[in-house]
Amino acid sequence: MSALFRAGTLGILGGGQLAQMLALAALPLGVRVVVLEPDPQAPARGCAEHIQAPYTDAAGLERLSQCDAVTLEFENVPLSALAQLEGRVPVRPAASLLVRSKHRAREKEALHEAGAGTAPYALINTEADLPGALERVGRHGVLKTAELGYDGKGQVRVAAQADLDPAWTELGRVPCVLEGWVHFAREVSLGVARTAGGELAFGGLIENVHRAGVLRLSVYLPGDPAEAQARELARRVAERWQLEGLMTLEFFELPGGELLVNEVAPRVHNSGHLTQDGGGVSQFEAQVRAALGWPLHDFAPKLPCAMVNILGWVEGQEPDWQAILKLEGARLHLYGKAHKPGRKLGHVNLVAHDEATLWAQLSRLEMLIP
Structure with a gap:
């Protein structure tokens, strides 16, 4: 059977x-x-x-x-x-891939081996690594814990060499990676799925906007000129790392158009939630298929779409739920989690038949979600 x-x-x-x-x-x-x-x-x-x-x-x-x-x-x-x-x-993904992706230093080394560029970086494992570290990566940087840390946690911006030791102390003097500050034009992400037999499928290139280190908004528009470059980088990494399952690459796009890999998540990603309602296969179905070794399809949305995160609100700033449900093209997704300010409680996907309608509806949606 x-x-x-x-x-x-x-x-x-x-x-x-x-x-x-x-x-x-x-x-x-x-x-x-x-x-x-x-x-x-x-x-x-x-x-x-x-x-x-x-x-x-x-x-x-x-x-x-x-x-x-x-x-x-x-x-x-x-x-x-x-x-x-x-x-x-x-x-799927296997432990060998997780060993790379969950440790920022190993991740960057493995990305370079796969032919993908990253921000300049320096390893901070002991106090002896501090002198001159900021100069090696540029005049400004971000100190990040080598492991753990997400949604802006586990990292401190550093603007001068004198700030580096206090920043390291703030992070617990654990192994860290000091990344040079990248003056990017935008942040984008793309998912890639691969079966054990080597079949590949890709998501679309999604533009992301963060607020206080947490993803606020993701937008997908068909025909992004940087998508071919992102797919090629994702293909190199997926094949070099022998991916089985799905992973998401986050990129910095430089003003000249070059993409640098910021981070890799060995799973579905917050930015890809809009694939649930954009038409076609969602990122979630793609991960299920890849994990089970079933046939894959590219999982880019078929229509212009966007996603806005719903975070736990401060008193008096609860989203306007009734208006969200009435908004044409909007789909509400709640996770059933207890309310806590700043916590990810859900998201709203927004789909339209053309870009102009999407932007118009998106401006209305953002007013409904503080």
Whole structure:
């Protein structure tokens, strides 16, 4: 019997909103999802089997090992958990890729080996690495922890050599990467999926706008002139890293058009949420297919579309829910998470048949979400 007509099962390490949306994409394909997640209020619990246990729990990992494949919701999964699954069930992306992507220094070295450019950088592992480090990367930089850190956390901007030691102290004097400040024209991202057999599929090039280090807005417009370059860089990295599954590359676009890789996420990405409603295959279905080794399609949207994040609000600034639901072309996605100021609680996708309509509706939507 074909795999598509039996009860396939996908395991996910992590049970947050990305796992929730992966599970929702898997269900129409006849795929049941099992998530291993310690949070009792995990967003994915409403649409997947939820094993509430630590990521290294032996019984939980045993249950995941019975799935057809295991994938990741986030990159900070303990490598020891992947080691316990290795050889028992396909894990896609594999631990070898995660070792690169979750450590900024290793990630940048591996990107250069694949032929992708990055910002200039220097490693800060000990106090002896501080003198002259800022000069080596430029007059301004960003000090980032080598591991962990997301949505603007785990990083400090540095404008003078004298600021470097206090910045390192603020980050706990842990291993860090000092990146030279890039004067970019815009920030963009692109997803790439690859099966174990080497079949590739790409998302569209998406422009991103951040606020206080957190993604605020993503916009996809068909025909972006930088998309071919982004696809080629993504292809090089995916093949060199032997990707199985899906990953997202974040880029800085320089004023002259060159793309530098900023970061790599070995999973679906916040900027790609707009693929849920833009027509065609979503990034979530693409990751499910790639993890299970099923045929792939490019997952760029078919129409102009945008996504606005909904963060936990301060008192008196709650989004206008009724107006959002009334807005033509808007689709509301809430994660079922408890409210907390600054926390990602949901997003709104906006789709239009032409660019002019998209921009007009987007200006209205942004007024409804503080």
